[in-house]
Amino acid sequence: xxxxxxxxxxxxxxxxxxxxxxxxxxxxxxxxxxxxxxxxxxxxxxxxxxxxxxxxxxxxxxxxxxxxxxxxxxxxxxxxxxxxxxxxxxxxxxxxxxxxxxxxxxxxxxxxxxxxxxxxxxxxxxxxxxxxxxxxxxxxxxxxxxxxxxxxxxxxxxxxxxxxxxxxxxxxxxxxxxxxxxxxxxxxxxxxxxxxxxxxxxxxxxxxxxxxxxxxxxxxxxxxxxxxxxxxxxxxxxxxxxxxxxxxxxxxxxxxxxx
Amino acid sequence: xxxxxxxxxxxxxxxxxxxxxxxxxxxxxxxxxxxxxxxxxxxxxxxxxxxxxxxxxxxxxxxxxxxxxxxxxxxxxxxxxxxxxxxxxxxxxxxxxxxxxxxxxxxxxxxxxxxxxxxxxxxxxxxxxxxxxxxxxxxxxxxxxxxxxxxxxxxxxxxxxxxxxxxxxxxxxxxxxxxxxxxxxxxxxxxxxxxxxxxxxxxxxxxxxxxxxxxxxxxxxxxxxxxxxxxxxxxxxxxxxxxxxxxxxxxxxxxxxx
Numbered sequence: 001x002x003x004x005x006x007x008x009x010x011x012x013x014x015x016x017x018x019x020x021x022x023x024x025x026x027x028x029x030x031x032x033x034x035x036x037x038x039x040x041x042x043x044x045x046x047x048x049x050x051x052x053x054x055x056x057x058x059x060x061x062x063x064x065x066x067x068x069x070x071x072x073x074x075x076x077x078x079x080x081x082x083x084x085x086x087x088x089x090x091x092x093x094x095x096x097x098x099x100x101x102x103x104x105x106x107x108x109x110x111x112x113x114x115x116x117x118x119x120x121x122x123x124x125x126x127x128x129x130x131x132x133x134x135x136x137x138x139x140x141x142x143x144x145x146x147x148x149x150x151x152x153x154x155x156x157x158x159x160x161x162x163x164x165x166x167x168x169x170x171x172x173x174x175x176x177x178x179x180x181x182x183x184x185x186x187x188x189x190x191x192x193x194x195x196x197x198x199x200x201x202x203x204x205x206x207x208x209x210x211x212x213x214x215x216x217x218x219x220x221x222x223x224x225x226x227x228x229x230x231x232x233x234x235x236x237x238x239x240x241x242x243x244x245x246x247x248x249x250x251x252x253x254x255x256x257x258x259x
Numbered sequence: 260x261x262x263x264x265x266x267x268x269x270x271x272x273x274x275x276x277x278x279x280x281x282x283x284x285x286x287x288x289x290x291x292x293x294x295x296x297x298x299x300x301x302x303x304x305x306x307x308x309x310x311x312x313x314x315x316x317x318x319x320x321x322x323x324x325x326x327x328x329x330x331x332x333x334x335x336x337x338x339x340x341x342x343x344x345x346x347x348x349x350x351x352x353x354x355x356x357x358x359x360x361x362x363x364x365x366x367x368x369x370x371x372x373x374x375x376x377x378x379x380x381x382x383x384x385x386x387x388x389x390x391x392x393x394x395x396x397x398x399x400x401x402x403x404x405x406x407x408x409x410x411x412x413x414x415x416x417x418x419x420x421x422x423x424x425x426x427x428x429x430x431x432x433x434x435x436x437x438x439x440x441x442x443x444x445x446x447x448x449x450x451x452x453x454x455x456x457x458x459x460x461x462x463x464x465x466x467x468x469x470x471x472x473x474x475x476x477x478x479x480x481x482x483x484x485x486x487x488x489x490x491x492x493x494x495x496x497x498x499x500x501x502x503x504x505x506x507x508x509x510x511x512x513x514x515x516x517x
Contacts, residue, residue: 056388080394088392094385112394114296157393 005068007032013062024221035198037212046201087163093154095142102138127156148179168200292403305408321420325427346446349428363466367499374474375495379481379488413467414460473499
């Protein structure tokens with residue numbers, strides 16, 4: 001084999017919660033600098049996949065390699081070092097409501113890396129400006145912000161420590177179409193600026209088309225399609241075709257009825 | 260019959276499993292705190308929450324407990340012409356027993372519930388996962404400062420409660436029951452030994468740790484939105500209260516048992 005290993009390589013990933021099997025052998029690669037979007041219906045295990053890669057959930061079996069290094073079952077200190085490569089934008093923002101906005105953005109710099117507060121604060125305001133928020137917003141509490149602004153703060157927080165891999169969990173869910181487009185633009189811009197690899201999960205096809213280099217479709221715990229974003233409309237894969245066009249009739253519907 | 264026994268067994272096993280999980284949780288939080296980074300600012304904030312802000316409610320309960328104690332012992336002891344023992348009864352009951360237990364229960368309701376609600380909300384809104392992704396161990400950042408604060412703050416709070424409680428007894432005895440001030444004060448101090456106060460403070464440390472541990476554990480493991488957080492709060496207060504009373508007996512037996 002030649003060339004560098006993929007940034008993220010997932011092989012045979014299984015994860016079950018009690019009787020409920022969520023991931024049943026996921027195989028997927030993501031190259032460095034690539035923006036991968038995982039699509040799929042609600043409850044197909046997209047979030048679980050991302051949480052397994054992040055190490056927030058322990059997979060039952062399988063392999064997850066980051067930069068060629070196996071990460072399943074590594075120790076606490078190695079995990080902490082690995083976490084510094086990651087940034088994550090949570091679906092609900094997950095901003096710390098006891099802290100001010102700028103402290104949220106500077107959190108990983110101050111707490112995680114022990115940066116001096118004044119310097120971290122400067123960077124925080126830079127990042128806030130990068131997502132289009134003024135300095136006055138930095139002094140507010142997260143609860144005082146609208147949903148779209150919270151998402152932008154969460155984005156600023158995710159990119160503040162210059163992560164190598166950024167995960168986006170449903171970045172546009174719950175936003176109006178215009179704000180969703182603003183967020184999509186910001187994601188594309190920020191990911192490009194820091195040169196990061198991006199893994200997003202969404203069921204919003206508009207968002208997927210905008211931010212993806214490659215798209216993978218997760219269905220029943222397996223990747224059923226994986227290819228360049230441009231080919232998503234040309235594929236004859238029945239699952240993808242149904243999902244992209246949002247049709248009630250098709251192979252996925254059968255599963256819904258059976259369940 | 261077998262079904263009945265099986266259900267008892269299942270409850271017992273679940274109880275043991277929960278006990279094990281709680282011990283592991285505490286052990287992991289303490290182990291996480293051995294190496295830096297430390298969070299002195301967070302510890303200070305928790306000490307303020309548990310200690311300073313609990314002073315009014317603990318002080319009020321303590322003063323009334325001391326007052327009612329003097330009144331009740333007077334009713335009982337006057338039947339044996341043993342009124343002179345009231346001061347001793349008040350000071351021993353308050354320092355050895357009522358100070359720590361009442362402060363512990365009040366703090367369980369005030370602080371334990373707040374901890375469970377705060378950490379539980381952080382859990383269900385992904386804030387705890389967010390901490391992990393921001394290179395911060397949530398056990399070290401959220402749980403350990405609360406456990407340490409509980410352990411060291413409650414003894415201080417109980418010392419204040421002891422003084423206020425004894426003062427409550429003194430007020431009732433001297434102003435209402437007509438005791439001589441000097442002789443009441445003398446019999447308060449005459450029969451008081453250091454161990455009476457110290458044992459109460461040891462209990463307080465254990466109770467403070469229990470309250471913080473139950474608040475953190477139930478909050479940290481809460482699931483399923485607002486309902487889950489509500490449940491975690493209930494569990495935190497109920498389990499802390501029961502554990503306080505059980506460990507109070509065990510500690511008394513260990514400290515003074517023959």
